[in-house]
Amino acid sequence: MIRVLIADESHQVTDNISRRLALEEDLEVCGTASDGESAVQEALWLKPDIAIIDAGLPGMDGGQTTEMLVQALPGTGVIMMSMEAENDAYRLAMLAGAREFLQKPFKGDDLVAAVRRVHAFEQRRGGSSPAPAVAVAATSAPGDPSSAAASAPAVSRRGVVTAVISGKGGVGKTVIAINIAAALAEKHPGAVVLVDLSLQYGDVGAALDLPTDHSITDLLAENGTADSDMVRQVLVNGPGFQVLLAPTSPELADYVSSAHLTDLITTLRSDFDFIIVDTPSYLNEVSIHTLELADHLVMVTDLSVTGIKNARLTRGVLETLEVDPAKVMVIGNHRDGVGGLDRRGAETFLGAHISVEVPFAADVVATSVNKGVPFVVSSPAAPASSAVRTIVAAIDPLSRNGSEPAPNGDSSDKKKRTRRKLSFTR
Ligand SMILES: Nc1ncnc2c1ncn2[C@@H]1O[C@H](COP(=O)(O)OP(=O)(O)O)[C@@H](O)[C@H]1O
Ligand SMILES: [Mg+2]
Structure with a gap:
């Protein structure tokens, strides 16, 4: 059965297409959406074989929606439809990663043929591709060699992973x-690593003005097994903490898989108390896997309308992935x-509580970047530094009011209260 998701602002259009596809025995409409955001959410949830996306969706348009789907669900083939004159709309559809383009109005038979063609193409591609298609399902299936490797070493330390x-x-x-x-490094010298994902x-x-002789790319040669010694060799000394740098060239990014990431994070957890991960702003297999692995998610947004809109979209993705809101x-x-x-x-607009505001601090930030010194070190009294310390207090009991953690049950109750205060309101 070929499962199809349809997204169009007009219910009449989604109804018509659904009725036409229902006439075919091998096709099934598994969901519909009327805007870009819900199309992405539905798709992440339903993992359709085919998504039929209208170019003129409200909110996030069809092009942006297609880009997100292509990155997050490589196994889903996208067909874009549009009222626009063929040339421009076709070019945009193909740039976004759609496999087929249909100009409205189109015949039902042409649509059915396009769905079957794209599905056949995706199956051929999926069959020849060595990598698992979708991140969410592929993260730690039992029997998967990557998860076996990940759970092998008996470790006493278990560092906390915070993804920004x-x-x-x-x-x-x-x-x-x-x-x-x-x-964090001020309170825990030698126990913090920052990973540029x-x-x-x-x-x-x-x-941070660091030398770029080593990067995460150096760890890939060994087939995904990154043991402590290897990782130590590619870490770079930052100001008070260790840094694992991103590849020096963008095209090398694709070689890092979620299996590499699982392996790497397992090793880092055994060697450091705090692992901070800087992430990309797009969704793909590795970034989705990061969301799942992290103990804390620090979601940064500016206060512009588009910034908040995208933060809301990200929240939707987290909900779909069933990430515990208390982690965010x-x-x-x-x-x-x-x-x-x-x-x-x-x-x-966001539908969530903003836990901490970091004030505008052009001079403090610029001086810090120019000198390659974090501003919590170069300008510890600046309001922006206090804001960062408030964030850190939620991650680290030792940093709370500069005091030692209270013993036993007391501390975990306090932790729970702080987490509630600092995370999403529900
Ligand atoms: N609170 C702030 N006050 C002033 N400038 C800031 C502040 N936060 C970030 N910036 C500036 O905004 C730009 C983007 O920051 P960056 O951390 O690179 O963003 P991202 O990693 O999200 O792409 C940088 O030039 C940075 O110096
Ligand atoms: Mg960045």
């Missing part, structure tokens, strides 16, 4: 990840001095 995420680039994710690592355009190295903390970063929504407006 966002729905959009340029919101301050890297700046915040670096400063979280630095603030923004694999295509990672800029942790540039922001939303940070509103004022990376612009002017404009944007106020906190209340942003929270209403």
Whole structure:
């Protein structure tokens, strides 16, 4: 059975297409959506074989929706349909990663033929591809050699993984990840590592002015087994903490798989107390797997309308992946001095509580980046540094009010209360 998802703003269109496809024995409509965001959410949930996407979807348009689907669900073939004149719309569809283009109005037979063609193509591609198609299902299936490797070493230490995420680039994710690592390292020298998983355009190295002789790419040669000694050799000394840099060239990013990531994180957990991960702003197999592996997710957004819209979309993805909301903390970063929504407006639109606001601090941030020194170190008294320490307090009991953690049950109750206060309101 070929399972099809249909997304069009008009219910009449989705109904007509559903009725036509229902006439075919081998086709089944598994879901419909009327805007881009819900199309992505439905698709992540349903994992259809084929998604028929209208180019003019409201909110996130058909092109953006297609791009997200292609990255997050490589096994789903996208057919784009449009009212637009053929040339431009066709070009856009193909650039976004669609496999077929249908100009509206089209004949039912042409649609059915396109669905079967794209499905046959995806099956051939899937059959010849060595990698598992979809991240979510592929993460740690029992019997999967990668998960066996991951659980092999008997480790006493289990470091906490904090992933810094966002729905959009340029919101301050890297700046915040670096400063979280630095603030933790002040309390825990030698126990913190920062991993730049923004694999295509990672800029942790540039922001900290680090030498780029080694990167995550050095670990790939050994077929995904990254033991402590190997990892130690490719880590670079940062200001108070260790850094695993992103590949020096964007095309090398694709070689890092979720099996590599599982293996790497397992090794790092046994060698460090805190693993901070800077992530890319797009969804793919590796970034989705990061969301699943992390103990804490620090979701950074600016307060612009598009920033909050993308943060809301990311929230939807987290819900679909059934990520525990208590793991997620939303940070509103004022990376612009002017404009944007106020906190209340942003929270209403986002449907979530903003736990910490990081103030606009152009001079502090610029000086820090120019010197390659995190601002929590170079300007510890700045309000932006206090904001970062508030974030860190949610991750690390030792950093709370600078005091030692309270003993036993007391500490876990306190931890629960803090987590509740700092995470999504439900
Ligand atoms: N609170 C802030 N105040 C002033 N500038 C900021 C702030 N946060 C981030 N920036 C600036 O915004 C830009 C984007 O930050 P970056 O961390 O690289 O974003 P991302 O990793 O999300 O793409 C950088 O030039 C950074 O210096
Ligand atoms: Mg970045």
